Amino acid sequence: MNFASATAGSLHLALLEGRGQTFWLPEQASSAAGGVDLSFYIIYWIMVFFFVLLMGLTFMFVVKYHKGVHPKAEHTPHHNLPMELSWILIPLALVIVIFWYGFKGYMHLTSPPANAYQIRVVGKQWTWQFIYPNGGISGGKLMDEQGNDIPESFLHVPVDTDVVLIMESEDVLHSFYIPQFRVKQDVVPGRYTKVWFKATREGTYNIFCTEYCGKDHSSMLSKVVVESRANFDIYLDKLKDRSPYSPAENGEYYYGVFGCVQCHDSKDKVTITGPTFVDAFGGQVSLESGETVPMDENYVRESILEPNAKIHAGFQGVMPTFKGKIKDEQINDIIAFLKTISNNVPEDVKEALRKVPEPSGEGAGGESMSVEDGAAEEGAAAEDAAADAAEGIQE
Amino acid sequence: MASTGQTVKSILTSPVHPEVNYLNATKGFSSWFFTLDHKRIGVMYMVSILTAFFLGGVFAMLIRTELLTPGELMFNSATYNKVFTLHGAIMVFLVLIPGIPAALGNFVLPLMLGAKDVAFPRLNLLSYHLYVIGLVMALLVLGLGGVDTGWTFYTPYSINSQTPVVLMTSAAFILGFSSIFTGLNFIVTIHKMRPPTMTWFKMPLLLWALYSTAVIQLVATPVLGITLLLLIVERVMHIGIFNPALGGDPVLFQHFFWFYSHPAVYIMILPAMGVISELVSTFSRKHIFGYRFIAYSSIAIAIFSFIVWGHHMFTSGQSNLMNMVFSALTFSVSIPSAVKMFNWLTTMYKGSINLATPMIYTLSFMFIFAIAGLTGLPLATLATDIHLHDTYFVVAHFHYTMMGSTLFAFIAGLHYWWPKMTGRMYNQKLARFAAWFVSIGFNVTFFSQFPLGSLGMPRRYHLYEAMPDWQIYHQISTLGAYMQMIGFLIAAYALISSLSKGKLAPRNPWGGATLEWETSTPPITFNFEDTPEAGDPYDVESWQWSDEEGGYVKVRPSVADEDHAE
């Protein structure tokens, strides 16, 4: 790491902030970055050496033996075995050394410590979703209307902790890349892949999708927030406990987290990939089959769990099912949110949904029951998981 | 000019400018489109490929212009994706792969052998017709709105995409067979139609390169064929082999695809190296240095090319063992490439270097190929590749290889054989100016993409609003792209205007010692009046400059000097 920084510092006119950033490479924010950069710069100087050698000779020959100054070619031998062997064997030795360095660094990059802290990552067109050991989920909208970051949606990891991401894809290939960590791993549908790192510097870094995945590939971004263990724990708790929020707020949150927002507009009444939900709830939906059905709770629920059962006229059945991924109370919250953005729903109903329910659970009848049931079960599971995780982290 | 004062006398007796040549022997569309003459097929290939190159270039300009700003400038992401897919697919399947073998190779290969034609002229014509069908299908795809899968057609996105993927893959499938037939033809021609005096080690190095290329075309392309066929079947019949939703393995597609497409890179670069081997010797007025090593290195590259495909998949989740093996094997390719580079350099040593237009491109090729090869090192190295994979570093690297090297060699060859093909000399000053413009523009365009990539910019990104710092690199790159465009247009003007305004070309304007320079300019329909004697193809001293002729004349039979005979 120091070698890289030193050479870079002395030889490049780049902005140096003492963070390992050079003209060629971004800042170093993980334990692996130093080793990778060292390999890079070793190869870099080998490249520079050979390039200067080859092009220096070429230039010299052109100048010295140009037709104008050297009208008659001289007779020189047509082959020379020692010379041929030297430019076979010297590069060969060099590439063996390079290979070995690269391989060692690679083994470090791909061997996660046994007790690394585990976070699940789900890639889907075109969002990243992060699922923490306590069941909390982040993802969804990265920016508010003013263009400010919404850090709650980002991936949060504790600093100086081994973290392994268990990644899966719901649709096509993606690739998870954090330049400052020097890690990258494809996310493949039908199997799990993992990537690990130990973030060494608190801060916020970009996450990119580097495997082409369709229309909004270049917008499939997120950020990773590296923070202290204490702040991370606070974040996890906040992520887990949705009770301080109203059904409509929670609905909007899940609307983002589950990626509905990618294909269904909820603001401007425009068609993206799927139909808009503005002023939709409580109205009628014409189906591909020619029928018309009311857009009610049952229709929304069915469309989330079995998207191809009743396809909206004019759209293709491209929506994946969320069966088994989404919980009933989360569907209820999404329905609540859809109600609040529809003018087919009476104002007083909307008002009620915008209120944070009383902790006693009197207000919303059946719905709140299922929320509480789910929450109780989950709470128990989460405690176990948190305990597991804590053990892992103490290592 | 290397005029010696005394008159130089040619030992060749056939007329330099016969009244009837292959261009004017017969007239009319069908006399061309259904010709069996390898030279006419080569010329038609040349025209078609340059048309495709123009089309691909337009898409390149659109991409570069769009990337001037981090946000949306001209079109939305869906359109951008189609533009880069078409750019890639057209450039790879319609320009780079057929480029040198089908256009230059078809014209030159039988001439270099002193043969009347390739072994199977009808198959050769069929190969061209398949190319035209592929081109038309690609245009049809364009008319239908284009595809958005990337030229790599990775599953499962290519299974789900709503664009005409089947048509595009069918086009690539057909182009694959066009390529196979060319390769098959060349292998048989080289094996069976060499004149008795031309032993394997008296063959011009371009033929060694075309032979190695043909082997790859023949062995690797069918695998692409079956892969694309499976993809088509997957889309039409849902067989599930590559579809994870049906239990299939999407990564298997990548293995199949790169088993062809990595060797395909050598289908592009090997003939380019062959062209450069010819040009370096001719324009340095020197015998090529290390003939056997260059020949063997072509074969070595062809063999190695089949065992390195896994380096495209270092981040795909394949096992560490496989990554290790593929990384080690990948380095093996660097050795024969280095061998060629050093041999070309040594050929120039103590020569008399003529900086004519083809040589400018040749020198640019060497400059660019050095960068292309060297930047392959951090990509073959596992630890650094993880960071660089699928970033602009890779984009820059493969443009240096595929465009900077292959295409520059193609353009160099075009300028080299143009007088023989058309019978006219182009304006040297103008063409040389264009060459400098293109070369500098190229480096401006793509060098800036190296730091862009190593700083983390992923490839195939339409928007980069998250990283406004990257804009300056894109702007430099776009500036270079415009320079290239201007350069190419000037080069095109220089060449096209030579057809009407150019001076009559001599038999041998550059002094190459290979057999194609012994025939008339342009050649007669059956190539040679008398079957020429094959000597040492790099005995450039057997040709000497004649002011009277305005070109080189053959003063004695080319012989292998004792130094070369082993």
Add this chain to the structure above:
Amino acid sequence: MSHHDHPSHVHHHFENETQQFDSDKMGMWLFLVTEIMIFAGLFCAYVIYRTHNPEIFHYGHQFLDKNMGALNTLILLTSSLTMAWGVRAAQLSQKKTLLTMLGLTMLCAFGFLVIKYFEYSAKIHHGTLYGDRYVWQTEEHGGEHGAGGDGAEMHSLAEAAQDANAVHQDAMAGGAQLTDASMKLPSSQYAPAPAGPEGFDINEPAEAKAEEATHKFEQPAKAHLFFSIYFIMTGLHGIHVVIGIICIFVIFVLSAKGAYNSTYYTPVDLVGLYWHLVDLIWIYLFPLLYLVD
């Protein structure tokens, strides 16, 4: 221009007919190399799937009729013999023998296709088809013979996959430690959904055999992939047989017109080479698909 006295079948650019014959023959061999590479891709896919999922091959192959496969092997071997005999006849200018042998070869090829037709239609009937068209079910796997078009089947299969995926994801939640083994999804997840376009007829012999078969092995997930591979490999081979028939027919007609004799028989020889390759590929396909155990 120095022109040799060429026989009519020797093209101008060849020195003599030996050169032309050698070139043609080499060209054909190289073409066969590309054919082999095409099938090699499929054999690779076969090997990879068989290595990762041996159970689907053990299960799936029982649905193939070994007797029909063996008969077809015999037929193709016979046709190779007649083809070779035909080439010999052409070399010896025995026109009548040549025509007989080419006719027999075509007859064998047709016989092969007819048998293949019966095999395919049985599979279509039982729904043991490729990919999402695989709707075979056993009694243990639920008896509802729900109606369902292609779309519905495809949907249900994908859905089943996602269900299983989701279940597994739930199991994963809560920070369960992952071993390398669990990096692969459980095999149950791609189990085809119980749905079939028509009820099956127990009285049919092939059906009964398959029924018996399903008792020997539990139906594995991804069983449909065996049939995908089966149909792709035998289908592509079948296309080659059809092309072979066309080629043989062409030389049959030409030899009836007396185009071939001991001085010129190249096309017969080349078609013969092609036909032997088609046979050879079947020789590999038969044990790999029908005789898995």
